[in-house]
Amino acid sequence: MKKLAIGITLLLACAAGTLYFSPTALLTSVQFIERQRAGLSSHEVKVDGLTIHYYEGGPRDGETLLMIHGFGANRDNWLRFARHFSQQYRVIALDLPGFGESDKPDVNYDVASQTERLHAFVQALGISKPHLIGNSMGGHIAALYAARYPEQVTSVALLNNSGILSPRKSEMFAMLENGKPNPLVVRKAEDFDALMRFVFVNPPPLPESLKRHFAEQSMANQQQYDRIFVQLRERYVPLEPELPKIQVPTLVLWGDQDRVLDVSSIGVMKPLLKKPTIVVMKDCGHAPMLERPEETAQHYQAFLDSL
Known part of the structure; x- marks a missing residue:
């Protein structure tokens, strides 16, 4: 109270x-x-020489939900979603190295490298068999982690994950192939509003002062994000051969209006997974846990209850 x-x-x-x-x-x-x-608080831990910042909350003896953000994002993306789980579960949301407040050394940030850093983070915190949930690039990392360490996870939830060659090309990849700038990287102030409209069907409301602040932060990170995006493409790890290695129940949840990664990826993923649960959210974009956190949490809780 x-x-x-x-x-x-x-x-x-x-x-x-x-x-x-x-x-x-x-x-x-x-x-x-x-x-x-x-119900979360800020923490940091040193892992393989890197300082990783993360949020943690909930009962320490509860099952762990480990939340992994996407490209250009950070642990704050999970706050409104996480509030629905921290009473029952130990909730952890980290800033991946290269993003947020975590260290940003001159190293590779491809999904394979980040997967190994995530595994080292899990070991450093003594987490036993977490439930992994990731969005976009974070979903790619979560899926690869579950494929590489199938006995060390309890479940996986993939929200609009990358790593799949979708039957229908997304708007973002069509833009990139036509030589247009990456819509996920902010290069000038007005790009931030365009980014919000690209990622969301209904962008979350933000005061103008915060919009300007986020735009300035994003512009300051432009070179870092450009470099990471090049690495993600040059050192790409396809998930198609990895998904059959996942032994645990897997939730695949997608916004049907995703312009970044097309929802048709589900058709590729479902037959490759041993224990899939599929949810498509209508009139929703690339980051359901941000655009509609309560509804996304309800779908995720139903999945957890089914285990």
Whole structure:
């Protein structure tokens, strides 16, 4: 009750003081409130010489849900989704190396390398047989992890994951093949609004000051993201030969209006998985846990309950 009162007070203060706060202070306040509501707190751990930042909450003796973000994203993408699980499960959402607040050394960030870093992170935290859930690139990593370490996971949930040659080419890949800029990388301020419209059917509302702040952050990371995206393509790991190695139940959830990775990927994945559960969310884009967190959480909880 005390936490709720603190959260409400801060939320009102944020709303009243938006014009007076700097974007950084406003973002810090909003993140604090969202972490409080999700029951998560910030932590960091050193793994193979890299500092990895992550959120954690929920009972430490509960089953672990390990949440893996996508390209250009970070652990904050899971906050509104995670609040539906932290009462029952140990919830962990990390900033992958190269993203968010985690270290960004000059190394390879292809999915195979990130999968091994994720495995080292799991071992460092002493996590036993987590439920993996990943979005986009994070889904690619989650699937590869479950294929490489089939006895070390309990389930996998893949939200609009990369790694599949879809029967119908997505709008993003059509743009890239035609020589157009990567729509996931912000190069100038107005690109941020375009990115939001590209990723979401109904973009989550954001104050203009935060939009500007996120646009500036994204532009500051442009070279890093360009370099990582090149590595992801040059060192691409197809999932088609990997999916049959996954032994555990697998949820494949997709927004049917995804312009980044086409929903037709499901038709390739389903016959390759031993224990698939398929969910298609209508009128939803590339990041269901951000666009419709409560509905996505309901689908995921139903999947967990079915295990």
